Amino acid sequence: MPHAPDPQRPRTKPAQVRLEELMDAAEALFLQRGVEATTISDIVQAADVAKGTFYTYFNSKAEILHALAQRYTTRFMDEVEQAVDAQPTDDCLARLRSWIEANIDVYVRTHEVHDVVYSQHHHLGRGNAERNAIQQQLLQLLEAGIAGGHWALPAPAVTASLIYSGVHGATDDLIAAPKDQRAAFKQALIADCLRLVGATY
């Protein structure tokens, strides 16, 4: 039978705060040493709570990982959306370019976290919510361009899929490239995408 806990200060915090602290601690550890290698014990120690407290908020490591994935995607989309919305509503080309550029930039900056939080997805991308949501953003931009007569696309959904996957995959290569070649790589990537869309510029 459990014994008396230590007579420390009141350790209660608002649930939202505790949740964030646990998630931050977990993300940092997953990043440092990998998901597999990180134990619940590591997480609670880093978050300075008791073992059981973890289970008040999450039922397993998989669950906190899922929460991190959702958080990652939400933040990712918000950033991209902001970049797009910084462009004039009617400048379809600029908006598309911003979407591509933001995808590259944010992904370059956050890819480690991305890898971690999506490492456990057995079906690497197929049908996951992140992908769908961001691809949807892109599809709307493509369709706006078509509606506005800026370009024509026989199958915009296919093109959106191609660009989304292509940009992210190519960005993986960009990240692996020598530092001094990255800017050129990025510009070439953007140019290829715009050429694909047939945007006149």
Place this chain on the structure above:
Amino acid sequence: MPHAPDPQRPRTKPAQVRLEELMDAAEALFLQRGVEATTISDIVQAADVAKGTFYTYFNSKAEILHALAQRYTTRFMDEVEQAVDAQPTDDCLARLRSWIEANIDVYVRTHEVHDVVYSQHHHLGRGNAERNAIQQQLLQLLEAGIAGGHWALPAPAVTASLIYSGVHGATDDLIAAPKDQRAAFKQALIADCLRLVGATY
């Protein structure tokens, strides 16, 4: 509880056969229940050998997974290469088209295995051998077309990266699409890629 040993002896087989049997058993189990959830015990049971025998052929689960990945990529590349080589050496466009089409087809047919054997790559694509090798095939096709004057590309390596990732990612969407729309999806995908290259056809 341990069971009575059956007196089935001798159980020796050629090393190559045993190796294949172990790999086949492992691949099937990884496919069914996932890599994580599959234990060495499961594998040896399915392959009908003793625990220790596994370690005669592989040093760890990671090692057999790596062997499976290599086998997958070799088979994948062979198939694509065959499709490309079925086209005339000088018909760059037909060869490129064949490369794209074979990538889609083979990937559709084998994507489950692909997911499994590459599920453990924390850096989902960055720098892995499969990707590099297949992308290299494509890059050579693109460069052949440039050399032959069939198209011009400012940064062929970037375009190869974009097409490779784009095709595979879009194929994930193709797989998720309703059956009756797949043919159209595939044609649109090929057309987009060729347009990107600026191939006149």
Place this chain on the structure above:
Amino acid sequence: MPHAPDPQRPRTKPAQVRLEELMDAAEALFLQRGVEATTISDIVQAADVAKGTFYTYFNSKAEILHALAQRYTTRFMDEVEQAVDAQPTDDCLARLRSWIEANIDVYVRTHEVHDVVYSQHHHLGRGNAERNAIQQQLLQLLEAGIAGGHWALPAPAVTASLIYSGVHGATDDLIAAPKDQRAAFKQALIADCLRLVGATY
């Protein structure tokens, strides 16, 4: 994940009511899923009180189980006593028969609860209070019959023990018997007991 607290206040109830609600909730859960498998959390949730409230009324799970056992036995004995007292004070045979019959009937009706509340007694019967008290009831009936010259018994305490255990054990078999044979089983059981006592009837 913790939920928002509902602003339902005040939740105070008379102590006796809370106590009963907790005991009823616990008994129902113990019955459904077993004592071991039922947690304090389950109980307080079913009783719609907070964790801490449980400890205002009981010091442990063992304590509430003990309270349930006492409640069970009190109710059991009261019912048997009522049945016996419905017979004329001087009709020893009728009183004995009523005791046996009531023991069977009440036990058939309540055996699930009996199993639950006495499941933790490592010494299944030896020396527990329930048994002693009910056996004492029987012993008094047997001795009254001896005193009244209705039957003779060389060792009434042994006979009381034999009848008590025999009736309860045999009733377990009665419960397991097909429904349509239960009435006959019960009559045969009563007849055997009366024959054992040597009651002329």
Place this chain on the structure above:
Amino acid sequence: MPHAPDPQRPRTKPAQVRLEELMDAAEALFLQRGVEATTISDIVQAADVAKGTFYTYFNSKAEILHALAQRYTTRFMDEVEQAVDAQPTDDCLARLRSWIEANIDVYVRTHEVHDVVYSQHHHLGRGNAERNAIQQQLLQLLEAGIAGGHWALPAPAVTASLIYSGVHGATDDLIAAPKDQRAAFKQALIADCLRLVGATY
């Protein structure tokens, strides 16, 4: 990942021996400190094997307990059967008396083990195999006596149930009785049972 085990002697033993050693160790500990209080760690330590070895033979504490219960019953029945078979085949009364006496004696000697191995049965006796098998022994003796004209019983199965439960329950009281009264208690118990059967002696 697990590390190299210590380079101790070969610790392999015939499965049957290991099984018995584990069961003996478990039974001793269950007896000493109770089932609940005994951990798998305790058992393997007492049996001088590694944690994992336990799980080679049993899947849980419940499973070893079940094995112990079976072993107990087998041994119990064997002893009773031997005692009965020591009597002439045609002396029904002596055989019945031997059955009763052996039940009392063996139970007195082994009741602690009995309590332990059957402590977890939620339905204390109803339908469990031990009870059924031993009761069946008794029923056959009763029916042999009827067939041989030694006694008459309106419902032998009910009487068998009553005697079985009665003897075991009363023996619990016998055990609780002062030492110097046990012999008399036992004789009275046997006499009561024989009287119940109507055996002339």
Place this chain on the structure above:
DNA sequence: AATGAATGAGTTTTCATTCAT
């Protein structure tokens, strides 16, 4: 080359109990 009983460190998970509010 093949066997399979044995290993044991390591991880997850549970849940009775407390106490500041």
Place this chain on the structure above:
DNA sequence: TATGAATGAAAACTCATTCAT
């Protein structure tokens, strides 16, 4: 009285790996 977030000791169970046969 009542609350419920936090506690943390304790236990079950896993499974990759070894090695004498």
